[in-house]
Amino acid sequence: MLVAGCVGPLRTECYVGVKGQAASITVRGPLAGQTCSDIVAKQKWNPAQIEFYELDRPPSEPILCEYDISGLHVIVRDRGLIPAIGMLLCEYIRPKPQ
DSSP, X not given: OOOTTOOGGXXXXXXXXXXXXXXXXEEESTTHHHHHHHXXXXXXXXXTOOOEEEESSOOOSOEEEXXXXXXXXXXXXXXXXXOHHHHHHHHHHSOOOO
């Protein structure tokens, strides 16, 4: 059984922050750890070459949006006065109609 405390790509919950900003992404579900690693490596959900880093604890900023994407539950948070980065991330990762 996989639990949130696992390390590496087997983690089922992880958190990614945006360098210099109050925005963050929480990923929950199978292979959440691999998804966070891909975000930090700028291989996933990076609309403007944003610099991401992994957080070691859950973020507490207000939730801007939540989506279910490919078996993952993704939460974008931002507490900025004008949460522009968070809104950009919400728009970029929002599932598109097919």
